[in-house]
Amino acid sequence: MSGFKDILLFVFIFILPWQLNHYFFATSSYIAGIRIDHLAYTLYLTDLIWLLLVASYWRSSIKPFIKKAGLPILLSSIWVSWMIAFSVFPLWTLYSYVRLLQVIFTGVLFSHIKREEVQLITWGFFFDNRGPTFFGAASSNEKRKYSGHMVLFG
Numbered sequence: 001m002s003g004f005k006d007i008l009l010f011v012f013i014f015i016l017p018w019q020l021n022h023y024f025f026a027t028s029s030y031i032a033g034i035r036i037d038h039l040a041y042t043l044y045l046t047d048l049i050w051l052l053l054v055a056s057y058w059r060s061s062i063k064p065f066i067k068k069a070g071l072p073i074l075l076s077s078i079w080v081s082w083m084i085a086f087s088v089f090p091l092w093t094l095y096s097y098v099r100l101l102q103v104i105f106t107g108v109l110f111s112h113i114k115r116e117e118v119q120l121i122t123w124g125f126f127f128d129n130r131g132p133t134f135f136g137a138a139s140s141n142e143k144r145k146y147s148g149h150m151v152l153f154g
Helices: 002-018 045-068 070-085 090-111 115-142 148-153
Strands: 021-024 041-044
Touching (some): 002 045, 041 045, 045 070, 045 090
Antiparallel strands (some): 021 041
């Protein structure tokens, strides 16, 4: 199982910059009848892999973290429930808090990884960022329409 966790962690880091997603347009995603993609709910491929990571690290990392921080998590849950119940857009508020929870659990996962796994992650960043860096520098040198910093920094 440890090999599966390592591969899953490497794939998560490797596809993080790709932004493969699917939009779900709710009624709140439209302004004057025009669909606005920035207001749509978005499900990323990294979200699905993140769920697999949480499931695989649940017993070793996340469950002990939740038990250790029992009262703050209980108070946070009450606060989030209160905010969702009285929100103008409750679905959007829930989505925002799920995203925040994703960041917190990702931090918990990465705080429990071993030194060898950190080296694996470092290699993932190296191989993943070579392509955009090369194409951004080449585009900048050729003075094309899209300059290198636009490719590198979005």
